[in-house]
Amino acid sequence: xxxxxxxxxxxxxxxxxxxxxxxxxxxxxxxxxxxxxxxxxxxxxxxxxxxxxxxxxxxxxxxxxxxxxxxxxxxxxxxxxxxxxxxxxxxxxxxxxxxxxxxxxxxxxxxxxxxxxxxxxxxxxxxxxxxxxxxxxxxxxxxxxxxxxxxxxxxxxxxxxxxxxxxxxxxxxxxxxxxxxxxxxxxxxxxxxxxxxxxxxxxxxxxxxxxxxxxxxxxxxxxxxxxxxxxxxxxxxxxxxxxxxxxxxxxxxxxxxxxxxxxxxxxxxxxxxxxxxxxxxxxxxxxxxxxxxxxxxxxxxxxxxxxxxxxxxxxxxxxxxxxxxxxxxxxxxxxxxxxx
Amino acid sequence: xxxxxxxxxxxxxxxxxxxxxxxxxxxxxxxxxxxxxxxxxxxxxxxxxxxxxxxxxxxxxxxxxxxxxxxxxxxxxxxxxxxxxxxxxxxxxxxxxxxxxxxxxxxxxxxxxxxxxxxxxxxxxxxxxxxxxxxxxxxxxxxxxxxxxxxxxxxxxxxxxxxxxxxxxxxxxxxxxxxxxxxxxxxxxxxxxxxxxxxxxxxxxxxxxxxxxxxxxxxxxxxxxxxxxxxxxxxxxxxxxxxxxxxxxxxxxxxxxxxxxxxxxxxxxxxxxxxxxxxxxxxxxxxxxxxxxxxxxxxxxxxxxxxxxxxxxxxxxxxxxxxxxxxxxxxxxxxxxxxxxxxxxxxxxxxxxxxxxxxxxxxxxxxxxxxxxxxxxxxxxxxxxxxxxxxxxxxxxxxxxxxxxxxxxxxxxxxxxxxxxxxxxxxxxxxxxxxxxxxxxxxxxx
Numbered sequence: 001x002x003x004x005x006x007x008x009x010x011x012x013x014x015x016x017x018x019x020x021x022x023x024x025x026x027x028x029x030x031x032x033x034x035x036x037x038x039x040x041x042x043x044x045x046x047x048x049x050x051x052x053x054x055x056x057x058x059x060x061x062x063x064x065x066x067x068x069x070x071x072x073x074x075x076x077x078x079x080x081x082x083x084x085x086x087x088x089x090x091x092x093x094x095x096x097x098x099x100x101x102x103x104x105x106x107x108x109x110x111x112x113x114x115x116x117x118x119x120x121x122x123x124x125x126x127x128x129x130x131x132x133x134x135x136x137x138x139x140x141x142x143x144x145x146x147x148x149x150x151x152x153x154x155x156x157x158x159x160x161x162x163x164x165x166x167x168x169x170x171x172x173x174x175x176x177x178x179x180x181x182x183x184x185x186x187x188x189x190x191x192x193x194x195x196x197x198x199x200x201x202x203x204x205x206x207x208x209x210x211x212x213x214x215x216x217x218x219x220x221x222x223x224x225x226x227x228x229x230x231x232x233x234x235x236x237x238x239x240x241x242x243x244x245x246x247x248x249x250x251x252x253x254x255x256x257x258x259x260x261x262x263x264x265x266x267x268x269x270x271x272x273x274x275x276x277x278x279x280x281x282x283x284x285x286x287x288x289x290x291x292x293x294x295x296x297x298x299x300x301x302x303x304x305x306x307x308x309x310x311x312x313x314x315x316x317x318x319x320x321x322x323x324x325x326x327x328x329x330x331x332x333x334x335x336x337x338x339x340x
Numbered sequence: 341x342x343x344x345x346x347x348x349x350x351x352x353x354x355x356x357x358x359x360x361x362x363x364x365x366x367x368x369x370x371x372x373x374x375x376x377x378x379x380x381x382x383x384x385x386x387x388x389x390x391x392x393x394x395x396x397x398x399x400x401x402x403x404x405x406x407x408x409x410x411x412x413x414x415x416x417x418x419x420x421x422x423x424x425x426x427x428x429x430x431x432x433x434x435x436x437x438x439x440x441x442x443x444x445x446x447x448x449x450x451x452x453x454x455x456x457x458x459x460x461x462x463x464x465x466x467x468x469x470x471x472x473x474x475x476x477x478x479x480x481x482x483x484x485x486x487x488x489x490x491x492x493x494x495x496x497x498x499x500x501x502x503x504x505x506x507x508x509x510x511x512x513x514x515x516x517x518x519x520x521x522x523x524x525x526x527x528x529x530x531x532x533x534x535x536x537x538x539x540x541x542x543x544x545x546x547x548x549x550x551x552x553x554x555x556x557x558x559x560x561x562x563x564x565x566x567x568x569x570x571x572x573x574x575x576x577x578x579x580x581x582x583x584x585x586x587x588x589x590x591x592x593x594x595x596x597x598x599x600x601x602x603x604x605x606x607x608x609x610x611x612x613x614x615x616x617x618x619x620x621x622x623x624x625x626x627x628x629x630x631x632x633x634x635x636x637x638x639x640x641x642x643x644x645x646x647x648x649x650x651x652x653x654x655x656x657x658x659x660x661x662x663x664x665x666x667x668x669x670x671x672x673x674x675x676x677x678x679x680x681x682x683x684x685x686x687x688x689x690x691x692x693x694x695x696x697x698x699x700x701x702x703x704x705x706x707x708x709x710x711x712x713x714x715x716x717x718x719x720x721x722x723x724x725x726x727x728x729x730x731x732x733x734x735x736x737x738x739x740x741x742x743x744x745x746x747x748x749x750x751x752x753x754x755x756x757x758x759x760x761x762x763x764x765x766x767x768x769x770x771x772x773x774x775x776x777x778x779x780x781x782x783x784x785x786x
Contacts, residue, residue: 133556133656136674209678209689273693293697294673297396298403298431307674310693338435339403 052223056084069277073241079251088314090214097145121162127303136309138210144231144312150265152303153313170236171316172256176268182221189220194276201229207272228279231312232267239266239286262335271310300337390416390464392457393471394428408707416449416463418456454759472584474498477505484509493523495726498586500750503727510719521706522722525698535677544664550644552596553657558650580626583754587628590729593648598725599660608636615736627775634732739780750786
């Protein structure tokens, strides 16, 4: 007993030192020398994820009218300026997401010292236990988390921010497309020829009707895997097919259409369930009420779809961390869903 | 919604076919006999809807009925409990806050207690029956007696006398040309319709065996509250009492059993099986099992292995598979419809990402059938698939081989003798608050 108490005390000291170090690190990371790939451990667990640096810059968002498979909502093409950020090298997997979904998994995976620590993360609301098997039998360890609402994905970011002290959120549509292109102006990050798509992406043509382990294809030039395909990824934006029309003069800086309505939110990248054209860098998708068709309750779940096993997400972290007040503006309040 | 959704119907007919079909009937004897259709066909009337059973499913079904293209409005609501009715009314009102004329339920049209259904039914043209299944026979019988069209949620009974009551009311509804659409929504889902059409066309040869699964973590629990009578407690926590729910093999797994009945174009002639409650055995878990495994035999000797489990942290699976002389097929409610040859090569893979919502389609069908006066009544299917599931439960509870005729003709009623908050319940708790659990080898089921 005596030994254990000392051990607790010691671990507290270690934790406090670690927290101080990490705070210093956050400040220092604004220097470009620190802006590199890193691994984040979800505190108190053995689960970690990788982030790749995405340098700031300017790009042409949307697709030209000549692009094969293009839809009207991808234009007009317009210049966009983006601030630097880190982006998850991979789509968020069930390994990470389940720690958030199931408090008991979090408790099991945490060591004694971190369990005693009350965290601001505990104040973040958690998803209701899902009614269906949310993997749809497609695999869990290393496979992308799927079927969560945009609210659930964003609340995961809020929880992760509280746990790590680093501001994680969903990417805006603009950030997502910029990162996907990784400097390319072609239909896909690797060029225009969709016959090369199998090297980089899981689509309906090669997925055998299911998600695949994240990172099992080639990454893009900035080290990001599965930007094309596997799961379509949530963005921070409300979907508006005519949103680009306003950006005709000069470059838009960090555009973000903040959602005010539940439907539709914008998704990017296409999925294992889509044909190649939907996986293009500029292709836009949007959420639909029918994705909750098998949710028998009214109002429907804020956290889960029942029929969207093709959507997931990845996270970003802005290089320049905003103030807590600024960060709070990114989090969303749930909107009741009375069905479509 | 896309045009495809609007025009969709389960038999492969489009809405236009419905219209053509009804045109053929005009002038025939049928139309003039109808109490209601004449007025509606004139185009001036709005169809009045009542919902009986205002839980999550009733609320969802009411919203779907109100979301059809027809001129409809909700005029009456009934539920045993006022708080459930109020929640439902508030949710429906919020859903239609921009289309307020669709929800017109004044205070005097909100009915509670055990008898409210009669008054709500009287005010409507179309009735949505979505209470716990034990009440369905009573409510369906009354709706048909009053000459109303019905959306009949599954399952439609919890015991054999209830099934027979529904079968009799279904016949009566046919005579009165009432439209009845039952809520086994896979019957209206494109993935099923398209895949089963291929099975019927011989895509896997003769079907010789089937598996049906409903494995998941289970459902809500509503713990006993101070001051509740035993009747109120059972009504609130209804999932765990057989007279109300019929056990989860009936309440949920019926979907999967029904798919096999559909493909076999018949109902099992006998059943034997096993089951129990290994994990779901808490103080608020009433009397039902948490797992059943039933071997159903069809007239041609085909065996359906039917398994359902409500246990957290175990394999999840909700689907149906078929083995044929030339191949295999797998279907599920998430839109899967896969046919392979005997070596596992995929020969058909249904793709329906933007398919209509079958829960909406079933209401579109009901209201289109009413508008066009096209016969539609599949209550008998719902009753017999309910009977199949109940026969499975009889097998697992008793450990005996149960034959269809014996099961269907059983006079064993699970229902209370009277409906009142202080009335005697069919099962009663012991001093610790626990209920007798069905025990194979001992429990009598017929």
